[in-house]
Amino acid sequence: MKEVKLESKLFVYENLEELPSDVSDLMEKAMLARTRAYAPYSNFQVGAALLLDNGEVVTGNNQENASYPSGLCAERTAIYYAGAQYPDAKIVCMTISATAINAPTSKPIPPCGACRQAMVEYEIKQDEPIEIYFMGEMGAVAKSDSVLNLLPYVFDKSVLF
Incomplete structure (x- = not known):
């Protein structure tokens, strides 16, 4: 047996003002998308904004359903829309903002496991x-250079037979 060590590296900005201006602008779009989330069951609103290599910006927010598994997270809403509308475009950057309606959040909230996948x-x-x-909703912003950094032991097509 051998031990395998996996590491992730994040960069943390104290607030939006520390971000590069283009990223701050994209985060503002995620924050606006968050306010339009449909979250009557969890009262937890999430917004995402994607910058594509063709210059387009795509936003998404969580959409809940009384049949809980039928809802969709903001990150997947945005990514799937981008894939459907701009199938040849690459995603350069993604920003995410999340908060509980009755308890504003001030720490970075990462994407869930399903969204990471x-x-x-x-x-x-x-x-x-x-x-x-x-x-x-406010406060520190975490940055990851890639999704693989957040999900280092990935399940992908290489394991399918």
Whole structure:
């Protein structure tokens, strides 16, 4: 037996003002998308914004359903829309903002496991990393240079027979 050590590296900005201006602008779009989330059951709103290599910006937010598994997270809403509307475009950067309606969040909230899996599929497909910035409603912003950094032991097409 041998031990395998996996590591992830994040960069943390104290607030939006520390971000590069283009990333700050993209995060503002994620924050606006968050306010339009349909979250009557969890009261947890998430917004995402993607910058594509063709210059297009795609946003998404979580959409809940009384049949809980039928809802969809903001990250997947945005990624699947981008894939459907701009199938040849690459995702350069993704920003995510999340908060509870009755309890504002001030720490970075990363994407869930299902979203990471969907995101890594696109990163592998485009053969280029996707920068990801995530935050709560306010406060610090975390940055990952790629989805693989957030999901280092990935399930992908190479394991399918």
